[in-house]
Amino acid sequence: MAGVTTVRGGGQPQGARVPLIAGNWKMNLDHLQSIAFVQKLAWSLKDARHDFGAVEVAVFPPFTDLRSVQTLVSADKLPIVYGAQDVSRHAPGAFTGEIAAEFLAKLDCTYVVIGHSERRTLHGETDEVVAAKTTAALGAGLIPLICVGETAEDLETHGASAVPVAQLNAVLESLPKGTDFVVAYEPVWAIGSGQAATPEQAQQVASALRAAISERLGEETAKATRILYGGSVKADNIAGFMRQPDVDGALVGGASLDVEGFSAIVRYQKHVGV
Numbered sequence: 001m002a003g004v005t006t007v008r009g010g011g012q013p014q015g016a017r018v019p020l021i022a023g024n025w026k027m028n029l030d031h032l033q034s035i036a037f038v039q040k041l042a043w044s045l046k047d048a049r050h051d052f053g054a055v056e057v058a059v060f061p062p063f064t065d066l067r068s069v070q071t072l073v074s075a076d077k078l079p080i081v082y083g084a085q086d087v088s089r090h091a092p093g094a095f096t097g098e099i100a101a102e103f104l105a106k107l108d109c110t111y112v113v114i115g116h117s118e119r120r121t122l123h124g125e126t127d128e129v130v131a132a133k134t135t136a137a138l139g140a141g142l143i144p145l146i147c148v149g150e151t152a153e154d155l156e157t158h159g160a161s162a163v164p165v166a167q168l169n170a171v172l173e174s175l176p177k178g179t180d181f182v183v184a185y186e187p188v189w190a191i192g193s194g195q196a197a198t199p200e201q202a203q204q205v206a207s208a209l210r211a212a213i214s215e216r217l218g219e220e221t222a223k224a225t226r227i228l229y230g231g232s233v234k235a236d237n238i239a240g241f242m243r244q245p246d247v248d249g250a251l252v253g254g255a256s257l258d259v260e261g262f263s264a265i266v267r268y269q270k271h272v273g274v
């Protein structure tokens with residue numbers, strides 16, 4: 001992949017937001033499978049002459065795969081970035097089973113997903129925990145990818161943006177202006193259901209989230225922050241989301257486990273406008 005520069009998130013030229021397509025593998029693919037997958041993904045995108053500077057590509061494998069992915073990406077100089085799906089809010093110490101942000105930084109992780117709805121619902125993560133994990137990630141030099149989203153019940157009771165905005169505000173309180181972070185709006189009812197939000201719904205909430213960032217951290221930070229949509233994103237619906245002015249990418253679960261499908265999502269520009 002000579003001539004392709006590795007994208008490390010953040011540094012967008014002229015204030016433009018570089019779209020990010022991120023694959024959340026959840027608890028899928030062991031470390032051997034992760035090597036084969038990342039290799040195939042890189043080949044597929046290279047074959048398609050994907051411009052990694054125009055659309056950044058990230059994968060989020062399980063913790064036990066990260067060392068293998070690091071070794072592959074660094075040995076073959078692949079222009080794919082990666083991160084973990086969770087992180088401890090604590091500094092290294094007596095926390096059995098936890099993984100410190102420093103350890104992820106040592107593995108050259110660029111990002112870390114924080115507050116995914118599965119963590120919030122299955123592991124009782126509160127807004128306070130999400131905020132503390134975000135602080136820990138930033139302290140280690142990682143870019144937090146903060147997930148927010150409403151349940152079907154929230155949607156009915158409070159409308160679409162109230163809960164995601166409140167979840168984001170709980171984190172924004174502790175962030176300084178200029179912080180490099182990514183937000184993923186993932187309606188809980190759309191995750192793994194095959195029933196994605198409409199592009200207009202995603203835009204409406206993304207715009208409310210950007211307004212919340214602007215209010216707390218200023219317009220410049222709001223303009224520079226990427227807001228992704230997640231929830232049943234596939235190759236055949238990505239283009240509609242990417243046409244929205246406040247949607248800067250996607251967090252893809254199920255469809256990120258198929259090399260060709262994920263590669264087609266990354267190359268959405270080929271099917272935008274058709």
Ligand code: PGA
Pocket residue numbers: 024186190191192193194230231232233251252253254255
């Ligand atoms: P899905 O998951 O694409 O399978 O709906 C999205 C996510 O949970 O990040």
